Each structure stands twice: as structure tokens, then as C-alpha cells.
Amino acid sequence: MMRTRTWTTAALATVLLAPAVAACGSGAGAKAPASRELKRVTFAAPNMTTQIFAGQARNFAKAGKQIGVDVQVYDNSGDAATAITNANLMVSRKPDLLVEFAPIADATSRISAIFKRSGIPCVAVNVRIDGCGFFNFDQKYLAEAQAQVIAQKMTAKGWNGGNTTILLEQASKLGPSVNIAVTWFYQQLVAKVPGFTKVRSEEITPSTTTIAGREGLQADGGVDIDRGFTATAQALQTIPADRNVVVYTVNDDTAIGALRAVKAARREGKAMIAGYGATQPAIDAMRTRGPWVSSAKGFWEDWGEFILAMGTAILQGKKVPDLTAPPMVAVTPDNLDKVYAPGMTNVKRMPPLPEGSRYLLETGVLQRFGNVEGA
Amino acid sequence: MIEKVRTFRPAGTATAAGGPGKDDGGRAGEARFRPRAIPGGSAVVVFFVLVVAAFTVSVDGFATYSNVTVIASSSMVIMVASLGQLLAVISGGFDLSIGGVLPLAAVTFAVLTHDGTGFVPAVLLAMLVGLATGVVNGVVIGVFRINALIATLASLSITGGMAYAVSHGLTVQVAAEAGRLGDPLWLDLPAFVWLGLVLIVLAHLVLRYTIFGRRIYMIGGNGQAALLAGVRVGLVTVAVYGVSGVLAALAGVMAASQLLAATGGIGADTTLTSLTAVVLGGAALTGGRGGVFGAVTGVALLGVLDNALNLQRVPSFYQQIVVGSVLLLAVGAGRLGDLSPTRRIRSVTQRETPREAE
Incomplete structure (x- = not known):
């Protein structure tokens, strides 16, 4: 029992x-x-x-x-x-x-x-x-893809650590899950382009503002056009006019503001801008083959x-x-018409996973x- | 009855003679009404000069013409929006809707120009959006006597939502030829900066030298007394919020022209920044006090701080702490000035005078 x-x-x-x-x-x-x-x-x-x-x-x-x-x-x-x-x-x-x-x-x-x-x-x-x-x-994947694209363009133009400043525009309020893109991009880019001091992603904190002297700057570009404009305009005041500038943002709107600031400062010829999202304005800007050289796309x-x-x-x-x-890709003026139908913004076919x-x-x-x- | 009316006289109008029964539209009272343009604002001016001097000495690249153009371009949108906020605050209210009208007008302008509408009609339609919102605010506040905080908070929500709806949550590009306000006009400064300077002068003239300006101070100083003095408080209030709406819309057009694009999130901080600037410039949240010079100083101080801290490479988190502390210091210095023995005696005398007149 x-x-x-x-x-x-x-x-x-x-x-x-x-x-x-x-x-x-x-x-x-x-x-x-x-x-x-x-x-x-x-x-x-x-x-x-x-x-x-x-x-x-x-x-x-x-x-x-x-x-x-x-x-x-x-x-x-x-x-x-x-x-x-x-x-x-x-x-x-x-x-x-x-x-x-x-x-x-x-x-x-x-x-x-x-x-x-x-x-x-x-x-x-x-x-x-x-x-x-x-x-x-995968923020790191996309940031690395963009670093690869920009490193190639920098090398082709003779840009290096001696004549270029990398301006990172983080969005401080979005936290590390987004801003890892910025720091990872920096680590990858300086590893690929000669003349830059090698810096690891984790060495760049949200409070970091200067990296290896003149080589890198970090500002808060937020996620809005107006904040991107102001942050870039002010940062450009501290970068000598004879230096090239690479602006990396976490958002296409911030990149639009950065583009306007670069143009207002008449530094288009010495600037490269990268955004995130591959939105219509980014695609339009890249089709003009101006300073906007890449936008990350995650479909x-x-x-x-x-x-x-x-x-x-x-x-x-x-x-x-x-x-x-x-699937993710760094959209550039060179691969635009592979990702999108020529002259259009509708995706033809997504790249592999x-x-x-x-x-x-x-x-x-x-x-x-x-x-x-x-x- | 007359004694009761006299007790409603606005502060600083001890000899005002207007009252009910006098069919002069309150002008007799207005003739003697002298708005205190920048009470307490002088402290912020001194503070501003000190801050600029300190940055000039200590911040590389701060005192250059190129940087001055950056500060002017970055601050003028807020400046124009703050002029409208100033009118609302002097009249004894707030205009929180600025933060919604600005992006709504910006995306309206962007959508219209993107679709091929001409520059002038697009600007006018965007300003009409601001005017309509402002007039509705004014009617709700001035006629239906709804608290300005609640009324403009509601319209902030409505217009902010409409800004996203109009743009479908996307970034709308402004056609390059429609962005002429953002192109350099003279001395390397964009056209909208010059337009802003003209508006500053106009706002100062209106507030200081027109009956409308004096009525704004009157209703802000003591709305009841203004009413009894024959001022059409409701109408003035509608006009104040209408002008504020138009200025916020113009600020939106300026921002869109400067950036050649607009989103529903553009100028997200405008409400708070404009309110901070006008209060910093000596305007009283209780109404009846403030002036254009003070508001300009307030906006300039915020712009200079933001610029210099960025040039100094102060991390953004610490910038917020520094800006907050400086604002507290500036406003505190002004308040200390108000509490100085001389001013207190003057203040008490002013309060006592009406009784003596009775």
C-alpha cells in the first residue's frame, strides 16, 4: 500500500x-x-x-x-x-x-x-x-565590411594616418549594442590602413573623445540630421583644413547632417562619409559619387x-x-546597381546569409x- | 469697487490709471506701462561675456571667424523658435508645441519642394501650418481658458505625430534649389542667419515700441488687470500663439533648408532648449518679464557652451553636467542680483506704492 x-x-x-x-x-x-x-x-x-x-x-x-x-x-x-x-x-x-x-x-x-x-x-x-x-x-560584421570598403578607397587616394583623421559619430544614448559598430569600425580600419596607431575596440569607451592624438576623434552625432550636422561642423573646426576626414556614423540621418556640414565647410574633396541603413537619401547621395562612400544595409x-x-x-x-x-552588405557606389535595380531603390536579390x-x-x-x- | 480694481494693477505700474469704464482700450494705462526688458538678464549677459572670454583664452579654434559662423548657423534655428517662446512666456504662458510645429513645418516644406512646389509657396504653406496651430493654441488658451501647459502639450503631441505621418517616418530630401535659405549669402553666413537677425530686430521693436508688445507684458504681468483695463486678452493671446507658431514653422523651414532634408524627429529638443534660453535670458515663467536681448543672450550662451565643450572634446555625458551646472550658476547669479538689499527695497517700495495711491 x-x-x-x-x-x-x-x-x-x-x-x-x-x-x-x-x-x-x-x-x-x-x-x-x-x-x-x-x-x-x-x-x-x-x-x-x-x-x-x-x-x-x-x-x-x-x-x-x-x-x-x-x-x-x-x-x-x-x-x-x-x-x-x-x-x-x-x-x-x-x-x-x-x-x-x-x-x-x-x-x-x-x-x-x-x-x-x-x-x-x-x-x-x-x-x-x-x-x-x-x-x-551583426554590428561587427557590417562595421568590418565598411572598414574594408573605406580602407580600399583610402589606399587608392593615398590617405593614411599621417594625413587623415577618423571622426567617429556614436549615438551615446543608444548604448553599446549600437555603438559597438563605431568602435569595431575604428579597430578594423586602422588595422588595414598604414600610418595609424593600432587601437582595440574596447579601448574606445563612450567617454573617449580623442584617439591616438590627431588620428581619431569621437563625437556624439545622435540619430538625427540636425545633431549630425552640428557635431560634424564643430568637429571640423578642430581638424586642420589640410587633413582628410573619414566620418563614420551609426545612422543615415546623422550622415546626411555630416554631409551638409562637410559641404558647408567646403571639404567635400577631402572627406569620406559612411552611414547606416542605405535609405533613399543615402542611395541618392552615393549615386552622385560625392563624399558619401558607403551605407550599411541589413535588409x-x-x-x-x-x-x-x-x-x-x-x-x-x-x-x-x-x-x-x-544578409548584410556595405552598399557603395560601386555595388549599388548590383544590390538595387539600376537607378532604383528596390532590392534585386539579397546577398548570402x-x-x-x-x-x-x-x-x-x-x-x-x-x-x-x-x- | 475702484479700490478693488487698483489692487489688480500689474507690478511696476503703480501709477497706471486705466480701469473699467474708461473706454480707451487700456491705452492710458499702457502709456505709463514700462516693460522690464531684461530684469535679471544683465547677470546672464555678464556671465556670457565671462564664458566667452574664458573660452577665447583656453579653447583652441574657438575665437575664429569660421567657428563664429558655425555657432551662428547652429544657434539660429533655436533662436527663431525662441522668439516665439519668448512672446508666450512674457504673456504668462508656454508654447510647448514648438517642438512639434518645427518638424511638421520642416517636413511639409520638404515634401512640397520634393514634389516640385516652388520655394515661396512651400514656405508660405509651411508657415500656414504654424499659424493654424498657433491660432488653435491661442483660442484654446485665450478664449476657452485652458492652461497653456496642457493646451500646448496636446498640440505638441498632435503636431509631432503629424510630422511623422506627413513624412511617413522617412527622411524627406529638400530639392537643392529650394534650400536657398541654407546657402551662404554674405560674410560666409547662410541666408537664414541673416533672416534670423532681421527677425530678432523686428521682435525687439514690436515688444518695446508697439501697443501690441506692451499688451503682451500687461497680460503676462496681470491678466485680470489687463482685462479690466480694457485689453482684449483673448485676442492678444491668439495673436501671441499665432506668431509663435509662425516663428516655429519658419525655424523648421530654416532647419530643412540648412540640412537639405527633414524628418519627423528634426529639432526634437527645441521646446526645452527654447524655454531654457528665454528663462536664462531673464524671462519670468510667471509672465510679464523678459526681452529679446535676454533671449538672444540665452540662446547664444547655450550655443557657445555646446560649441566650446565640443572643441574641448568634453565627452557628451559630461557636457550635460557642465551645461546644467552653468545654467544653474547663470540663473542663480541673476536671482542673487534680485535678492540684493537695494533691489529688495525697490521691490518692496513698488509693491507698497499702489496702497499709497489709494
């Missing part, structure tokens, strides 16, 4: 604890129970009043429809409280996959707790959430199809890496869209 009761208790405990154990292991890199099919996805967009976010969400839903996945979009309205409410609403729908693009990092701890409690697999977009797989640009508007592939991989029980990234994200091809999802090289 005693033995029977013990077995009954053990069986009950197993039944009760099983979902909890499964829930604990349902996050990033964890194997989902058995191989399930992705049918229903809930996606919390950061702010649907902003075109770029709204466009991304619309394309996500469209991509889902194309492959028979129902993508329900929630609007976080750029607000932490709304994001938490949406997290609860999304969980209550019991989808196969939760996708969260948190508007700000403030809410991520609470959202993480909500998702973990639900036991539903999740993907965090752009902002990390503990327990979820992470999908974002933001098409992230939906990659997230669908990532979600499928998670449900198939694959262990996802720490970061899954979309970076090494760490090639596992997405194994899901077979990207082949159904057919717009990525190698898929």
Missing part, C-alpha cells in the same frame, strides 16, 4: 513538473518538444506609427501568408507598459512562436518572465530578451522571412546560435521566397 502511494505521488509529480521543465528549456537554443510545424506567430512591433516599423510588420505578415503562417501583429506603441500588456495578450493566444521587438530595453525583464512562464518558444528582435533566441544585425524590411525560418528551426528542435543575423545564420537555409523556408542568394 505504502509502495503504491509512493509510485502514485511520483507519477503525479512527473506529470505536474513536466510542463514547467519544458518551459524552462523553451528559450534560445533550447529544443522544442518534438518537431512541431510553425502555424501561428504573434509579433509585437515597436511602433506602428513609424513607417519603417510598420512596413517591416506588414511585410512580416505578408511573408507569413505566403507560406501559410498566420502572423498576428501587435503595436507596442514605443512604450514599455504597452509592450508588457501586449506580451500578456500574445501569450493568451497560445501561438507556436512569440516574436518580440521591444521598443526599449526597460520592459525586457518583465516580458522575459511572461514568456518563460508561458513555455512558448520566443524570438527577440533587435533588443535581447533573456530566454529568447536573438535576431539582429530590415525583409526580416520577417528570416524570423519565420528561425522560428521553424526552433520548433524543429535546432539549437540556434547566440545571434542570428540577416552570414556564416552563423546559414542554418536558416536548412529549414527550407527561405527557398519558398527565393530572394536570397544561396537559397
Whole structure:
């Protein structure tokens, strides 16, 4: 009798604890129970009043429809409280996959707790959430690609550490996840161009303003055109007119401001500018073959199809890496017409996925869209 | 009854004679009304001179003509927006909507010129947007008596959202030929800087030498007394916010011309910066005090600080601390001046005089 009761208790405990154990292991890199099919996805967009976010969400839903996945979009309205409410609403729908693009990092701890409690697999977009797989640009990859492009152009023009100043325009309020692009770019560029003091990325902190004497400067260019203009105009006052300037920004709007400041200072002939986003103004500026020489592109508007592939991989029980990234490319005046239709801004075909994200091809999802090289 | 009216006289108008029953539109009172143009502002002027002197000596490249053009170009957009803010503050209110009107006008101008509209019609339409917002603000505040803080906060939200809606959240480029306000005109300074200087002079003349200007001080000093003195407070308030809206819109056009592009986020800090500048320049948040000279000094001080700290390579986080501390010092110095024994005696005397007149 005693033995029977013990077995009954053990069986009950197993039944009760099983979902909890499964829930604990349902996050990033964890194997989902058995191989399930992705049918229903809930996606919390950061702010649907902003075109770029709204466009991304619309394309996500469209991509889902194309492959028979129902993508329900929630609007976080750029607000932490709304994001938490949406997290609860999304969980209550019991989808196969939760996708969260948190508007700000403030809410991520609470959202993480909500998702973990639900036991539903999740993907965090752009902002990390503990327990979820992470999908974002690979800032280092893009920064290195841009450093490569600019190093080649500098070498061709005879620019080096003796006659060039690198002006880094960080966006101090966006934190290290974005500003790593700036410091990594510097490390990579000075390693490729002769005459510069070699500096490691981690040696450049948010408070650093001068790097190796005249060789590097760091200013806060923010993410707006006007801040980019002012930061560049003021920095140019401290760079002798006979020195060349390489301006690296984390945002195309900042680069637009920088371009205007360079032109106002009549230093177009001695400047190279790099932006981020490959937006319409960047493409237009690069087509004129002026000082704007590169803009990083991560195919933001098409992230939906990659997230669908990532979600499928998670449900198939694959262990996802720490970061899954979309195809990325440093757009330049030379490759513009390879990435975009000539004279246009619509993407022809995305370049191949970076090494760490090639596992997405194994899901077979990207082949159904057919717009990525190698898929 | 007459005694009760007299107690409503604005500070500094001890001999004002206007009152109800006198059908002179309050002009008798206005004739004796002398606005205190830069009370407390003299301290910030001294402070500004000291700061400039210190930077000239200690910051390489600060006292060069090229850098002066950078400071002027960077500060003029805020300056023009601050003129409108100044009028609102002197009238006893705020105009928080500046931070929404500026980007809305900027993207309106950019979208119109991008689509082929001529420069002049695009500028006029952008200014119309500012005027419409300002008039609505003025009616809500002056006629429906809604608190200016709430009213303009609401329109800040509306116009800020509209700026993103008009631009679809994207960066809109301004056609190069439409950006003529941003092109150098004379002495290497862009045309909009010269336009801004003209507006500064005009604003000073209006505030100091016109009946409209004096009425703004009157309603800011004591709205009730101004009303009883026959001033059409509602109408003046509508005009004040209308002008403020137009100036904010013009600032937006200037910014878009300077940058040859506009976004919904352009001039995001304008509301706070303009308010800081006018208060720094001696304007009282309680209304009735302030002047163009003080506001210009306030904007210039902020511009010079930002410039010199960047030239000195002060990290951006520390810049915020330095700017905040300097502002506190400047305003504190002005306040200490107000609290000096001589001024206190003068102040008490002024407060006592109306009773003596009774």
C-alpha cells in the first residue's frame, strides 16, 4: 500500500513538473518538444506609427501568408507598459512562436518572465530578451565590411594616418549594442590602413573623445540630421583644413547632417562619409559619387522571412546560435546597381546569409521566397 | 469697487490709471506701462561675456571667424523658435508645441519642394501650418481658458505625430534649389542667419515700441488687470500663439533648408532648449518679464557652451553636467542680483506704492 502511494505521488509529480521543465528549456537554443510545424506567430512591433516599423510588420505578415503562417501583429506603441500588456495578450493566444521587438530595453525583464512562464518558444528582435533566441544585425560584421570598403578607397587616394583623421559619430544614448559598430569600425580600419596607431575596440569607451592624438576623434552625432550636422561642423573646426576626414556614423540621418556640414565647410574633396541603413537619401547621395562612400544595409524590411525560418528551426528542435543575423552588405557606389535595380531603390536579390545564420537555409523556408542568394 | 480694481494693477505700474469704464482700450494705462526688458538678464549677459572670454583664452579654434559662423548657423534655428517662446512666456504662458510645429513645418516644406512646389509657396504653406496651430493654441488658451501647459502639450503631441505621418517616418530630401535659405549669402553666413537677425530686430521693436508688445507684458504681468483695463486678452493671446507658431514653422523651414532634408524627429529638443534660453535670458515663467536681448543672450550662451565643450572634446555625458551646472550658476547669479538689499527695497517700495495711491 505504502509502495503504491509512493509510485502514485511520483507519477503525479512527473506529470505536474513536466510542463514547467519544458518551459524552462523553451528559450534560445533550447529544443522544442518534438518537431512541431510553425502555424501561428504573434509579433509585437515597436511602433506602428513609424513607417519603417510598420512596413517591416506588414511585410512580416505578408511573408507569413505566403507560406501559410498566420502572423498576428501587435503595436507596442514605443512604450514599455504597452509592450508588457501586449506580451500578456500574445501569450493568451497560445501561438507556436512569440516574436518580440521591444521598443526599449526597460520592459525586457518583465516580458522575459511572461514568456518563460508561458513555455512558448520566443524570438527577440533587435533588443535581447533573456530566454529568447536573438535576431539582429551583426554590428561587427557590417562595421568590418565598411572598414574594408573605406580602407580600399583610402589606399587608392593615398590617405593614411599621417594625413587623415577618423571622426567617429556614436549615438551615446543608444548604448553599446549600437555603438559597438563605431568602435569595431575604428579597430578594423586602422588595422588595414598604414600610418595609424593600432587601437582595440574596447579601448574606445563612450567617454573617449580623442584617439591616438590627431588620428581619431569621437563625437556624439545622435540619430538625427540636425545633431549630425552640428557635431560634424564643430568637429571640423578642430581638424586642420589640410587633413582628410573619414566620418563614420551609426545612422543615415546623422550622415546626411555630416554631409551638409562637410559641404558647408567646403571639404567635400577631402572627406569620406559612411552611414547606416542605405535609405533613399543615402542611395541618392552615393549615386552622385560625392563624399558619401558607403551605407550599411541589413535588409530590415525583409526580416520577417528570416524570423519565420528561425522560428521553424526552433520548433524543429535546432539549437540556434547566440545571434542570428540577416544578409548584410556595405552598399557603395560601386555595388549599388548590383544590390538595387539600376537607378532604383528596390532590392534585386539579397546577398548570402552570414556564416552563423546559414542554418536558416536548412529549414527550407527561405527557398519558398527565393530572394536570397544561396537559397 | 475702484479700490478693488487698483489692487489688480500689474507690478511696476503703480501709477497706471486705466480701469473699467474708461473706454480707451487700456491705452492710458499702457502709456505709463514700462516693460522690464531684461530684469535679471544683465547677470546672464555678464556671465556670457565671462564664458566667452574664458573660452577665447583656453579653447583652441574657438575665437575664429569660421567657428563664429558655425555657432551662428547652429544657434539660429533655436533662436527663431525662441522668439516665439519668448512672446508666450512674457504673456504668462508656454508654447510647448514648438517642438512639434518645427518638424511638421520642416517636413511639409520638404515634401512640397520634393514634389516640385516652388520655394515661396512651400514656405508660405509651411508657415500656414504654424499659424493654424498657433491660432488653435491661442483660442484654446485665450478664449476657452485652458492652461497653456496642457493646451500646448496636446498640440505638441498632435503636431509631432503629424510630422511623422506627413513624412511617413522617412527622411524627406529638400530639392537643392529650394534650400536657398541654407546657402551662404554674405560674410560666409547662410541666408537664414541673416533672416534670423532681421527677425530678432523686428521682435525687439514690436515688444518695446508697439501697443501690441506692451499688451503682451500687461497680460503676462496681470491678466485680470489687463482685462479690466480694457485689453482684449483673448485676442492678444491668439495673436501671441499665432506668431509663435509662425516663428516655429519658419525655424523648421530654416532647419530643412540648412540640412537639405527633414524628418519627423528634426529639432526634437527645441521646446526645452527654447524655454531654457528665454528663462536664462531673464524671462519670468510667471509672465510679464523678459526681452529679446535676454533671449538672444540665452540662446547664444547655450550655443557657445555646446560649441566650446565640443572643441574641448568634453565627452557628451559630461557636457550635460557642465551645461546644467552653468545654467544653474547663470540663473542663480541673476536671482542673487534680485535678492540684493537695494533691489529688495525697490521691490518692496513698488509693491507698497499702489496702497499709497489709494
